[in-house]
Amino acid sequence: MNEDQQLRNQAELEVKANQKNIIEDAYYPSYHVAPPVGLINDPNGLIQWNGTYHLFYQWMPFKTGHGSKFWGHLSSANLVDWTRHAAALTPSDWFDKDGVYSGSAIEKDDQLYLFYTGNVKTDDIRDAYQCLATSTDGIHFEKEGVQISVPEGFTAHFRDPKVWKKDDKYYMVIGAQTIEEKGTVVGFESFDLKRWEFNGVLADGFGYMWECPDFFTLDGVDILLFSPQGLESHGIDYQNVHQSGYITGKLDYQNWHFDHGDFTELDRGFEFYAPQTTEDAYGRRILIGWMGVPDQDEELHPTHENKWIHQLTLPRELHVRSGHIFQKPVEELKDLREKTLYDGDVTELLELDISRSAEVNIHEIDDEKLHIDLFDYATIDFNKSDRTITLTRPRLDGNGLEKRVGKLREPLNSIQAYIDHSSLEIFVNDGELVFSSRMFAAVEDKGLTVKTNARVKVYALRSMIGR
Template identity: 50%
Template sequence: MKSLNEKKQIQLAEEEVKKYASIVESDPNRLRYHLMPPVGLMNDPNGLIYWKGTYHVFYQWMPFQTTHGAKFWGHYTSRDFVHWERQAPALAPSEWFDRNGCYSGSAVDNDGVLTLFYTGNVKDDDGTRHTYQCMAVSSDGVRFEKKGVVVHLPDGYTAHFRDPKVWKHENKWYMVIGAQSEQLDGKAVLFRSDDLMHWEHIGAIAGGEDGNFGYMWECPDVFRLSGKDVLIVCPQGLQPEGMHYQNVYQAGYFVGQLNYETGQYVHGTFTELDRGFEFYAPQTMVDEHGRRVMIAWMGVPDQDEDQHPTIAYRWVHALTLPRELVLIGDKLYQRPIEQLQLLRSDEVHHPNVFLQKEVRQFDGVKGKTVELLLKQIDGKGVFSIHIQNNVSFSYDFEQKVATLERESFARNGMKEKRQCLLSQLHTIHMFIDTSSIEIFLNDGEEVFTARFFTKEENEHISFQTNAEASFHLSKWKLC
């Protein structure tokens, strides 16, 4: 049973949804096939799980304003991973241990009980922060009951200790938590349990030392893929380095071997997951076929968040498409899940395209909700794709650089870009959804994710080269 206070919070949130529904839905920038908040602010995906035949995506939600605050867990479910139904909020801030927010966390199936772990965020009047790792359970997957605190802050860390990700390994439960040490280094901290209630602190499995890799690590996730242990994490406090670390905070991963007994994690270097503007707080889950799938927040904390034009329509942010993760060597490849094909219609093919010093548009290749696939790409000079006169993707065959450029929505239409090195380009798989773009290069070797906002509605897509480019082009309308 929920406390009266939590019920009241949820009721207020639902009233807010009703009150602003028509304004939110009238926004021309509203996405068509991505998860968004019904009103207010959405950030991290939480509690991703395939449970009893249904996909659950929870998310950090502030229903009452388009800025951060005391977060709820919003909730969507789906049978096929592409068509979603909104459910009542699963968690609302209400108790002494979570009164200033039910912060990020994860979900597991415990003998048929859907069990959530989240961070209870508490701030005293004088600003002192407290953090508690909490549990909530549900037997129907829709109504959740809080069970209270299961992990208290261990010695050696500040109250920036949050985002529990729980999983099972060889009959024991493990929890990894994002942390800040008292020396102000970001860390990922491991716990072990037999019963999900009592947790033994094993220690930090990875982290910076002496300020060399950020002051805080958020949203860690540990999983095994192709015989290796991957740690995804979001370090805060890295400085830009060439084409790397261009966003305010980063999201990336390490690959290595984790000793579950000792907590020793031998791993390689940090690799960014996405090279675009808006990507943060990814979380993974195992789908019905045993595939590892990741969803992230299509936003970055503190990065032009108050400048999104959607705020005028009382909502802000969205989640990325679900992406299957595949490990090739020590590199994570991301591939849009194949169920997205269910959204396809109006298929168009232009095989054997050859462009020479020209700009070209193709019959049937335009729209606001579009999937584009370019295969067997070859060329010289610079090849680019221009979308809605606002955002472009280009590849320089000589410099071996991929670039995403857009008109900034925060700096008066100024051009801004993100780049990465790519030794060759053979495939571009692009998902445009009104005001979002996700570009998968070479079957997911690199990905660019971004939001963009045009002043006038348009459906423009054109292809350009200053030398030559050849490819096979396919296009689908989505949803």
């Protein structure tokens, strides 16, 4: 048996050995993507291909820490129910032996092309290769080896290729660090996805490393998403260890010049990083992110005891309004609604027993204030005087509380919250602000409290089929 097959089999054995404990873990999500065992981080290769959505992810099957990553693989007909497949790519070759790192998917001539970074570390010296794997059936992937090496002027922190097509050319953006240790995103172009020409820097200006870039045009605006490292926290901004956000503008493809505005964070929650998007057959721009952040102590997540850690966000549809990205859970997620737990007007106070798989919708908010309490763990508060929303939870190390704050441009009119065992995703004003966070509330606590005057609908949600 070759090394690739051996690694894939070892990963499957690890899944089998731990499956029962993991599925029975009260913190394991029922409708979010989480690792079958081990650690999940970035979503990779998100694409709708021949009508089926494929989602790959950074996967470490053997421990709840980082290391030589695999590409885990799921597919779905509806973005709600995901079927797991064996690992698509394993770290089995000299050019990816220390990790099949993040990347993207694109279709050409009925084949699926996966571009990823091969991570290689020898005696603490790092190398990075941009590699290709192709598939004709969307299940088995043939590695085609190194396509691009690190150009002069950059360190080996050169990774996470995202590829797209415009007119008759293909383009690739890569997250990079210059030898002066400045973060940047660079680009390449190609006519055939095989021979790539270096176009140079697309954007830079702050931080020491930019990871996981993504570039697309939406509602007439060119957008570069990326996850910069090394930003100092500033007021309510940049509160997480590393950030994730976007700049918008106009790309002059001929001169490879991106005229753009300031950096805006995509999510205001405690755990969000390395999102990736795709355009589906309906023309929707869909985003999925990692509901985690790098460099967080894994032992602080109680789930590590059951040999799994982290999860992804729900798929969100993006739009640009007044220059800002709005993110809404995709329409298909309404299919998760199994039972209506509450549907009516609330004057001042609603107290409801809800379980850990629920959706809470608060509309027509007609009050100066709003306060939500979830399971005696997380609170959400609105302050009308400065239009801020504050999410508060206990610190993961148990020492007091921590907060994340977002500021609305519009008056508050709606809140939609998805609760899934140990996660909370809050969409404010149809996605003007989003907070993605893990939530390790005591398992017995069942309560939802809402203090405001509004219309409220609460649903119990089903599990995804294929979980």
